[in-house]
Amino acid sequence: MSDAAHAHDDHGHGHPSGIMRWLTTTNHKDIGSLYLWFALIMLFVAGTMALLIRAELFQPGLQLTNPDFFNQLTTMHGLLMIFGVIMPAFSGFANWQVPLMLGAPDMAFPRMNNWAFWILPVAGLLLMVSFWLPGGAVAGGWTMYPPLFIQGGISYDLTILAVHIMGLSSIMGSINIITTILNMRAPGLTLMKMPLFCWTWLITAYLLIATMPVLAGAVTMLLTDRNFGTHFFNAAGGGDPVMFQHIFWFFAHPEVYILILPAFGIVSQVIPTFARKPLFGYASMVYATASIAILSFIVWAHHMFTVGMPAAAQLFFMFSTMLIAVPTGVKVFNWVATMWKGSMSFETPMLFAIAFVCLFTIGGFSGLVLAIAPVDIQLHDTYYVVAHFHYVLVSGALFSIFAGIYYWLPKWTGHMYNETLGKWHFWLSVIGMNIVFFPMHFLGLAGMPRRIPDYALQFTEFNQIATVGAFIFGFSQLIFLVVVLKTIKGGAKATDRVWEGAEGLEWTLPSPAPYHTFETAPVVK
Amino acid sequence: MAVGNAKTLGKLVAVTLGMFGFGFALVPFYYKICEVTGINSGAEQSLAKNTQVDSSRWVTLEFDANANEALPWRFKPLQRTLKVHPGQLVQVEYEVSNISDHPIVGQAVPSYGPARAAEFFRKIECFCFTPQTLAAGESRRMPVLFVLDPGMDKEVHTVTLSYTFFDTGVKGQAEASRKGGGHG
Numbered sequence: 001m002s003d004a005a006h007a008h009d010d011h012g013h014g015h016p017s018g019i020m021r022w023l024t025t026t027n028h029k030d031i032g033s034l035y036l037w038f039a040l041i042m043l044f045v046a047g048t049m050a051l052l053i054r055a056e057l058f059q060p061g062l063q064l065t066n067p068d069f070f071n072q073l074t075t076m077h078g079l080l081m082i083f084g085v086i087m088p089a090f091s092g093f094a095n096w097q098v099p100l101m102l103g104a105p106d107m108a109f110p111r112m113n114n115w116a117f118w119i120l121p122v123a124g125l126l127l128m129v130s131f132w133l134p135g136g137a138v139a140g141g142w143t144m145y146p147p148l149f150i151q152g153g154i155s156y157d158l159t160i161l162a163v164h165i166m167g168l169s170s171i172m173g174s175i176n177i178i179t180t181i182l183n184m185r186a187p188g189l190t191l192m193k194m195p196l197f198c199w200t201w202l203i204t205a206y207l208l209i210a211t212m213p214v215l216a217g218a219v220t221m222l223l224t225d226r227n228f229g230t231h232f233f234n235a236a237g238g239g240d241p242v243m244f245q246h247i248f249w250f251f252a253h254p255e256v257y258i259l260i261l262p263a264f265g266i267v268s269q270v271i272p273t274f275a276r277k278p279l280f281g282y283a284s285m286v287y288a289t290a291s292i293a294i295l296s297f298i299v300w301a302h303h304m305f306t307v308g309m310p311a312a313a314q315l316f317f318m319f320s321t322m323l324i325a326v327p328t329g330v331k332v333f334n335w336v337a338t339m340w341k342g343s344m345s346f347e348t349p350m351l352f353a354i355a356f357v358c359l360f361t362i363g364g365f366s367g368l369v370l371a372i373a374p375v376d377i378q379l380h381d382t383y384y385v386v387a388h389f390h391y392v393l394v395s396g397a398l399f400s401i402f403a404g405i406y407y408w409l410p411k412w413t414g415h416m417y418n419e420t421l422g423k424w425h426f427w428l429s430v431i432g433m434n435i436v437f438f439p440m441h442f443l444g445l446a447g448m449p450r451r452i453p454d455y456a457l458q459f460t461e462f463n464q465i466a467t468v469g470a471f472i473f474g475f476s477q478l479i480f481l482v483v484v485l486k487t488i489k490g491g492a493k494a495t496d497r498v499w500e501g502a503e504g505l506e507w508t509l510p511s512p513a514p515y516h517t518f519e520t521a522p523v524v525k
Numbered sequence: 526m527a528v529g530n531a532k533t534l535g536k537l538v539a540v541t542l543g544m545f546g547f548g549f550a551l552v553p554f555y556y557k558i559c560e561v562t563g564i565n566s567g568a569e570q571s572l573a574k575n576t577q578v579d580s581s582r583w584v585t586l587e588f589d590a591n592a593n594e595a596l597p598w599r600f601k602p603l604q605r606t607l608k609v610h611p612g613q614l615v616q617v618e619y620e621v622s623n624i625s626d627h628p629i630v631g632q633a634v635p636s637y638g639p640a641r642a643a644e645f646f647r648k649i650e651c652f653c654f655t656p657q658t659l660a661a662g663e664s665r666r667m668p669v670l671f672v673l674d675p676g677m678d679k680e681v682h683t684v685t686l687s688y689t690f691f692d693t694g695v696k697g698q699a700e701a702s703r704k705g706g707g708h709g
């Protein structure tokens with residue numbers, strides 16, 4: 001702790017200003033803001049790609065893009081939304097909130113924290129410049145499957161490098177979060193008294209340090225296959241492309257939970273506040289989170305039912321996948337039970353949290369449908385899969401991020417956001433989101449494949465509905481931008497507690513939270 | 526507290542490096558699992574099973590061989606009859622010897638009994654595809670590789686394959702192709 005404390009003293013006095021303040025900052029609040037701004041910018045970049053995709057799909061035939069550029073758009077949309085939006089946004093929340101919730105003065109390793117953020121824009125830049133390189137950006141899908149990924153041009157090497165950098169960034173961030181949570185809690189704050197957001201992030205961080213290195217290994221193998229004559233995945237040299245899928249999904253299924261567990265944490269903070277009741281079944285929430293994390297390591301092959309595997313293996317992966325619905329169900333029931341007979345009020349964070357519970361559950365159910373091996377063989381790589389993972393990532397992860405921003409922004413800025421604009425943002429988002437993604441279930445059941453720029457005529461109407469929804473959803477995010485900017489600039493003064501039902505150490509601080517907080521640790525009874 | 530943080534950092538870095546190694550360890554692990562369980566074995570994939578064999582019936586094949594009377598060659602099949610399933614890959618051999626004192630180029634011409642069996646006799650390799658050159662006193666074994674098409678009429682139970690060697694009358698090339706005869 002003394003390290004952190006000294007670092008702060010230095011900053012408190014000779015504070016660099018302008019760009020150098022942000023480049024050299026080791027303050028957890030500054031770094032949290034940087035992560036969140038980066039995520040917001042990337043949300044608009046990757047969202048614009050999504051709108052281009054939807055515009056192309058408004059009609060059958062090729063209107064705006066050629067097939068190669070279309071594939072570049074879908075690939076980059078996926079990579080940027082996962083590694084550039086959702087993960088950095090959750091890291092931003094962790095940086096802002098974990099020390100505040102634990103009564104710690106800062107993160108455990110502030111200098112490493114600075115590095116973890118600042119290598120991220122470099123990775124983003126590597127991905128973005130590849131659009132202007134010969135052959136264009138990567139077009140092999142965000143899953144980076146060989147043989148396509150071994151055959152592409154220079155941008156494929158840049159993407160591999162970018163994935164290495166983003167992985168390193170998350171690993172450094174995770175080491176920081178784990179160390180902070182394990183070693184720097186205020187006296188009396190035992191693990192089982194910790195806010196659930198910290199618990200979900202602790203488990204997420206463990207998932208990250210267990211799986212990100214595996215992804216780094218897999219893309220390193222791709223890199224050496226491409227440039228150094230190895231044949232890990234090259235069938236012509238005795239390798240096996242299916243092996244990549246196994247190694248990749250060994251990383252990427254836990255990654256799915258990395259993208260949703262912090263969302264569970266945020267929602268578990270928001271719902272008790274606005275239901276004015278403590279979280280129902282706190283201990284079961286902790287155990288359910290841990291069970292989901294452990295199970296996530298043994299279900300990876302449900303992404304590859306169609307590559308060919310013995311029936312016994314299909315059954316194992318099918319049943320283990322279904323088993324995850326049990327702890328997830330525990331969580332959903334606990335959130336509903338927290339709301340049950342609560343004195344609920346419906347401010348914007350609560351609206352997003354309730355939408356999360358409802359719509360994430362729809363995404364969970366379509367996931368259960370896809371877990372059934374014989375059904376999956378029919379639905380594999382159709383729009384049903386697209387609908388499924390957008391329900392869990394848009395109305396799941398992204399909505400929880402919105403909920404968290406509205407919830408904590410008054411604490412961070414000292415101003416209340418504009419509730420009217422917040423409600424407009426919520427209603428347009430939730431309606432737009434369902435118009436985009438609900439028809440995709442029908443398209444998938446009817447057999448429309450994903451990742452194609454053109455489609456058969458009978459799919460036209462549902463695609464047109466989805467495109468209209470996408471533009472409503474996309475442009476309503478501009479309201480969010482306006483709300484955030486207006487709240488930073490001014491607005492009604494926020495009280496220290498901000499919300500009537502808010503519990504926890506961060507609400508004992510003044511609003512806005514001072515630059516340095518908890519330099520002497522609070523005592524928790 | 527700082528000492529505690531450094532210890533935690535050490536452990537977490539060790540886990541990270543360990544998992545990076547684990548990613549590479551998955552490669553031999555993957556091949557071992559495939560080997561032990563017999564999934565994904567290359568041999569099985571490269572030699573796809575012939576599912577076209579009609580094992581419900583047998584066809585008796587009779588082999589006959591003659592040399593035209595103007596050709597001083599001795600010519601005989603190494604097997605007189607064979608029972609096969611339609612669709613099965615079959616190899617038979619013939620032996621031919623030049624009993625004259627000069628090289629001769631001969632050409633074998635097949636005939637079938639019944640004649641309409643000819644279109645179901647699918648030859649993959651046959652000495653009758655090319656002229657054969659035999660040096661004086663040379664003797665040679667030659668294969669025929671074929672499949673009897675399962676589409677052949679069910680009432681045909683016996684097929685006779687008969688070859689007759691004729692003198693092609695090509696003399697000038699005899700010496701030249703004799704050198705290349707080693708390829709045959």
